[in-house]
Amino acid sequence: MRSEKSTFExxxxxxxxRQREAVDAIEGPVIVIAGPGTxxxxxxxxxxxxxxxxxDVGPEGILALTFTNSGVAAMRARLAEIIGSAAYRxxxxxxxxxxNAVIQRFPEYFPRIIGSHTADRIDSLRLVERAVLARRxxxxxxxxxxxxxxxxxxxxxxxxxxxxxxxSAFAALLRTVDRAxxxxxxxxxxxxxxxxxxxxxxxxxxxxxxxxxxxMELVRVLVAERELLLTLEExxxxxxxxxxxxxxxxxxxxxxxxxxxxxxPNLFIVGDxxxxxxxxxxxxxxxFLYFTARFPNAKIIELSENYRSTxxxxxxAHSLALSAKxxxxxxxxxxxxxxxxxxxxxxxxxxxxxxxxDYVASEVEKLIGKGTNPGDIAMLYRExxxxxxxxxxxxxxGIPSVIGSETxxxxxxxxxxxxxxxxxxxxxxxxxxxxxxxxLPLTGIPAHLRYMLLARAAxxxxxxxxxxARATEPPACAFSRRLSHLNAVSLxxxxxxxxxxxxxxxxxxxxxxAGDDPTGTIQKLGDFxxxxxxxxxxxxxxKLADFLDYxxxxxxxxxxxxxRAEGRGxxxxxxxxxxxxxxxxxxxxxxxxxxxxxxxxxxxxFDLPMRGSALREEIGVDDERRLFYVALTRxxxxxxxxxxxxxxxxxxxLPSQFISEIDSRLVKLASIPEKKVxxxxxxxxxxxxxxxxxxxxxxxxxxxxxxxxxxTHLNNYLxxxxxxxxxxxxxxxxxxxxxxxxxxxxxxxxxxxxxxxSRGERVSAARIIRIFEENxxxxxxxxxxxxxxxxxxxxSLSGYIAQHRAGLPKDIRIEYAIHGVPFPLEGESHVVRLNxxxxxxTFVSDGVLVSDYKTGAHKSRNEIVGKTKRADGNYxxxxxxxxxxxxxxxxxxxxxxxxxxVEPDEKGRYRTERFSVTxxxxxxxxxxxxxxxxxxxxxxxxxQTCSDPDCEYCRLAKVIKKS
DNA sequence: CATATGTAGGTTTTT
DNA sequence: CCTACATATG
Ligand SMILES: Nc1ncnc2c1ncn2[C@@H]1O[C@H](COP(=O)(O)OP(=O)(O)OP(=O)(O)O)[C@@H](O)[C@H]1O
Ligand SMILES: [Mg+2]
Numbered sequence: 012m013r014s015e016k017s018t019f020e021x022x023x024x025x026x027x028x029r030q031r032e033a034v035d036a037i038e039g040p041v042i043v044i045a046g047p048g049t050x051x052x053x054x055x056x057x058x059x060x061x062x063x064x065x066x067d068v069g070p071e072g073i074l075a076l077t078f079t080n081s082g083v084a085a086m087r088a089r090l091a092e093i094i095g096s097a098a099y100r101x102x103x104x105x106x107x108x109x110x111n112a113v114i115q116r117f118p119e120y121f122p123r124i125i126g127s128h129t130a131d132r133i134d135s136l137r138l139v140e141r142a143v144l145a146r147r148x149x150x151x152x153x154x155x156x157x158x159x160x161x162x163x164x165x166x167x168x169x170x171x172x173x174x175x176x177x178x179s180a181f182a183a184l185l186r187t188v189d190r191a192x193x194x195x196x197x198x199x200x201x202x203x204x205x206x207x208x209x210x211x212x213x214x215x216x217x218x219x220x221x222x223x224x225x226x227m228e229l230v231r232v233l234v235a236e237r238e239l240l241l242t243l244e245e246x247x248x249x250x251x252x253x254x255x256x257x258x259x260x261x262x263x264x265x266x267x268x269x270x271x272x273x274x275x276p277n278l279f280i281v282g283d284x285x286x287x288x289x290x291x292x293x294x295x296x297x298x299f300l301y302f303t304a305r306f307p308n309a310k311i312i313e314l315s316e317n318y319r320s321t322x323x324x325x326x327x328a329h330s331l332a333l334s335a336k337x338x339x340x341x342x343x344x345x346x347x348x349x350x351x352x353x354x355x356x357x358x359x360x361x362x363x364x365x366x367x368x369d370y371v372a373s374e375v376e377k378l379i380g381k382g383t384n385p386g387d388i389a390m391l392y393r394e395x396x397x398x399x400x401x402x403x404x405x406x407x408x409g410i411p412s413v414i415g416s417e418t419x420x421x422x423x424x425x426x427x428x429x430x431x432x433x434x435x436x437x438x439x440x441x442x443x444x445x446x447x448x449x450x451l452p453l454t455g456i457p458a459h460l461r462y463m464l465l466a467r468a469a470x471x472x473x474x475x476x477x478x479x480a481r482a483t484e485p486p487a488c489a490f491s492r493r494l495s496h497l498n499a500v501s502l503x504x505x506x507x508x509x510x511x512x513x514x515x516x517x518x519x520x521x522x523x524x525a526g527d528d529p530t531g532t533i534q535k536l537g538d539f540x541x542x543x544x545x546x547x548x549x550x551x552x553x554k555l556a557d558f559l560d561y562x563x564x565x566x567x568x569x570x571x572x573x574x575r576a577e578g579r580g581x582x583x584x585x586x587x588x589x590x591x592x593x594x595x596x597x598x599x600x601x602x603x604x605x606x607x608x609x610x611x612x613x614x615x616x617f618d619l620p621m622r623g624s625a626l627r628e629e630i631g632v633d634d635e636r637r638l639f640y641v642a643l644t645r646x647x648x649x650x651x652x653x654x655x656x657x658x659x660x661x662x663x664x665l666p667s668q669f670i671s672e673i674d675s676r677l678v679k680l681a682s683i684p685e686k687k688v689x690x691x692x693x694x695x696x697x698x699x700x701x702x703x704x705x706x707x708x709x710x711x712x713x714x715x716x717x718x719x720x721x722x723t724h725l726n727n728y729l730x731x732x733x734x735x736x737x738x739x740x741x742x743x744x745x746x747x748x749x750x751x752x753x754x755x756x757x758x759x760x761x762x763x764x765x766x767x768x769s770r771g772e773r774v775s776a777a778r779i780i781r782i783f784e785e786n787x788x789x790x791x792x793x794x795x796x797x798x799x800x801x802x803x804x805x806x807s808l809s810g811y812i813a814q815h816r817a818g819l820p821k822d823i824r825i826e827y828a829i830h831g832v833p834f835p836l837e838g839e840s841h842v843v844r845l846n847x848x849x850x851x852x853t854f855v856s857d858g859v860l861v862s863d864y865k866t867g868a869h870k871s872r873n874e875i876v877g878k879t880k881r882a883d884g885n886y887x888x889x890x891x892x893x894x895x896x897x898x899x900x901x902x903x904x905x906x907x908x909x910x911x912x913v914e915p916d917e918k919g920r921y922r923t924e925r926f927s928v929t930x931x932x933x934x935x936x937x938x939x940x941x942x943x944x945x946x947x948x949x950x951x952x953x954x955q956t957c958s959d960p961d962c963e964y965c966r967l968a969k970v971i972k973k974s
Numbered sequence: 975c976a977t978a979t980g981t982a983g984g985t986t987t988t989t
Numbered sequence: 990c991c992t993a994c995a996t997a998t999g
Contacts, residue, residue, distance in 0.1 A: 078987085078988080079987070079988075080987095080988080080989090105988065105989085106988080107988050107989055108988090108989065110989090111989060129989050130989090131989065132988095153990055153991095155990070156990065159990055159991090160990090169988095221989095222987095222988055222989070223988095225988090225989075226988095257987095288986075289986075289987065289988095291985080291986065291987085292986080292987055292988075393985080393986080394985055394986070395985085395986085396985090586985095586986065586987095587986080588985095588986050588987070589986090589987090606983095611985075634986095638986080868990080871979080871980055871981080872980095873980075873981085874980085874981085879980080879981065879982085880981075880982065880983095881981085881982075881983090918978095
């Protein structure tokens, strides 16, 4: 109860006349449209306090709505500063939260929803996924990646629901569209309509309702049920909405309905059109026009005194806003007198890519050194994936940070291990999952025994589980018994009990406690258990296996279990979107380069027929500019906009277009010191450079020389040393993919084709296709998968045969195998044995042509040889490797090599790219191989990882390195 | 100037 | 796997 009144009084007295007018205008509709930092949120919260003070309405009678959760939190925090604990009894909600609260309180009005749970994003994705997999679709179900469109479908359905368009309405609308105009687009929309219908049915069946339903149903019911509307209307005497520029039409309607019994409802709407940044999400730019038209007598208040920023920042933002195409009112805001310092907008082009995070962190360090509180500094970026290097750079300097972007607890090593443990315990009959489990130290299985068990399984073609069960080595027997127990528990007990057992009775807990960072890990485990609890509350009858499916779904759709943000007081890292409504002394807008922040390409996979698409491009730029505007205006004292001048590959980057739209007289260029290699980093890498001895190195080395080496091994090693280690050296079982099955069936058919051709027999397309079909028929595929594989394969094959049957070569060898070609290793007494199987060799004058079939989509010549950015050069390396084999073997001279694509290109042609491979190419490859093979023989890759931070093999490597 | 081919890149948010 | 843009080719 301390100084509530006086806080209010102090703040109230500080208000300027226009602000005071807004706070005092308690009755009737009021609209405040004003720029950033003019005190809109301040006025809104003070107005709530004023209502409580001047009327006998209690906190429960006030409803404050905003768009984001963080908006709710910020509003409540500010209110609590003014009125103390009563702030927690004021109804402050997001629109979704409010809809949900009404639905929970008055379920009888919501028969569609009664007894249902909310569907979160992952539920929607899984339902759509199931609908797609179960249906015969073409346009939105590519063979190579049938789930490719799933997330776009969910997005499109969200849009449709926002526009209040049911599946049948959408289907009807589609019938009015001319298919011929764009058949592809049309087909995608047609299949979208089918999936949309299936999705809605699935939602009902599973008793779920999604975000769209919350709003849609509330609107529908408020329109139909006057009784409920009356109840709510009586309950909420005062309605306030902050950041209203981001509301969409349905949310507008909710506000309007709640005030509909009065001509002049007590409706207080606050916002700034220049800060509208959620148009992509359906926000309408005309919210304020709409309300001013709806309530012609509304008091309209504009504010132009800014209490946040320096004049420089305000002028910079103002000049930026003037570049917008659309005509919003652009008032030049006035800063407070004491806030006129110069040099508050700084441009920092960092010369080298990769140096930007460290540069920004060093600037942050300087500020903190001068006494700035880290919590008053923010780094704003365009997308969540920009964050990690900046967080790392701060951490490297020991600067605390609070990360607004979600980080995934499952990615942390200890949780990744728990995942392996759970998967192995539940699916011990799955060789791959069991193999990963065997890599965990808690199994008590020493390294050499683990390698031997894997080798035994690969040689005998027995399941790994059987190999383990029959093993006579004591540690294997002991673990085998424990595993059976873990398995039985995980299959029978309920989810929380299973996980509890696995954590506490498997040795996992002891490992966490003995591990590197027990406190941190235990906190992340806590977040994980919270998710388990949430899940089992919703699916009380689910077992661990179901939960694992759920986790896999999260993984495939790139979603995460968020980590609770660590305490307060650190430098704040968040997306520009997330910064809306907040303020900081120092703001760093990072990665502000063209094509990233501004100049982004928009790609919409579904072009829905309804909204007009004429001005979309322009709108995109303006939307993005407003986002930049929001980011700029978060700053009280100084904003630094940084970008790097070159990208990772040395290409030049241009600054964001918005930088040049700022009046250049207001921008100061930072002088960036030439980067010196930081002392700390060098000493760290010295520490890394002292490798620990690799356990069972001799065994692994022997295994390597025995195994031999192929071009697949080489390509895998170059992609990731650990991939080679697990897949090719240890032969950890891999799930056979649809692609592998398809590819080998195709190869079998082509073998038949060329065999017949070489014998001069008549080629019957039907017969070749039958070979393919027989291979597919035998393979473990679901009925629908089989049908799809057959359809695609038949089409490809018949086209291929038609194009090639005239010129089938006579003098050939099919699947020409070369084994055991010796390759001496420098500095080693042993030789490595090289192997390879050549799809086809064709005898030409004085030598052979080597051909390799590829079932995937065709690649350009540059992509094959590895000259493009994304290319791995695998195909090219394959051809050179074959030349090396043939040269060493000495039987045939390789004239040329070719890559033959078995899928037609978009024009229906089957492309073959032919190359001549020179002796220089071979000697280049030989040098690479010397390096690679020596690295393998000496296991010097042991402390390396590949460039993919999510690499499954590197993750597994971390696990085995612990034991 | 029209068409073909090659290449890079692929959000932001709401319970 | 799709699409927009840049570059090459007729
Ligand atoms: N009359 C005033 N005197 C002193 N400080 C004020 C006054 N009005 C607002 N402020 C302060 O100015 C800052 C910006 O206010 P506020 O966040 O309410 O602005 P806003 O209009 O909501 O901005 P945004 O559009 O970014 O959400 C806050 O720190 C607030 O406390
Ligand atoms: Mg605000």
